[in-house]
Amino acid sequence: MTHQIHLGDIAVDVVLKDIKNIHLSVYPPSGKVRIAAPERMKLDTIRVYAISKLPWIKKQQKKLRDQARESKRDYIDRESHYVFGQRCLLTVIEADTPAKIEKRHNRLTLTIRPGTSEETKHERIDEWYRQILKQAAEPMIAHWEPLIGVKVNRLFIQKMKTKWGSCNPAAATIRLNTGLATKPPACLEYIVVHEMTHILEPTHNTRFVALMNQFMPNWKHHRQTLNRLPLAHVDWGY
Secondary structure (H helix, E strand, O other): OEEEEEEOOEEEEEEEEOOOOOEEEEEOOOOEEEEEEEOOOOHHHHHHHHHHOHHHHHHHHHHHHHOOEOOOOOOOOOOEEEEOOEEEEEEEEEOOOOOEEEEEOOEEEEEEOOOOOHHHHHHHHHHHHHHHHHHHHHHHHHHHHHHHOOOOOEEEEEOOOOOOEEEEOOOOEEEEEHHHHHOOHHHHHHHHHHHHHHHHOOOOOHHHHHHHHHHOOOHHHHHHHHHHOOEOOOOOOO
């Protein structure tokens, strides 16, 4: 069940779920505030909790407002695009052949039919990002499965507006944000381990933190790196 409370001019989405503890999150890029709380908890109690966290909420929202943003992509020659953290210059070739994308060193070449719209160019590059992200994530998952002691039944790649990844612990499936294909490989691996660890521990409690410390001792460094990188022009983040 979803509700909304207001703390002055700050709107807080409240989701009542079958969980034991209350969780507060402030999501990029706009600083959207969300509280997940146990079903039995009253809204007045949640409001008091949110008010007690108001200074922290405002601090997080300011950090997000101050975070750099990537410029809007127009898909023209010599435009910068990022592939696993590497800056690549785009070359657009118009030819009466099926669309394809090739990366060589720091060059990204998009071959597209004459007159192709900007929207279609975006779709082609987005689909390419999905493909290379899946190709990179699958061996990472295979590497970490015996180390973490879990089996991922299925991997999904999709655009996500408020997260870099998610996990369904019961089904042992994970989802990765397409945008991770633009970030350094270490950031992708951090998210992969993060979501796989949720199969063992669904919440972000002390056990989850202890498991992350065990599996990837430098995970907080990777999280900070990911959170410092410019946010994409589209609305997704973690």
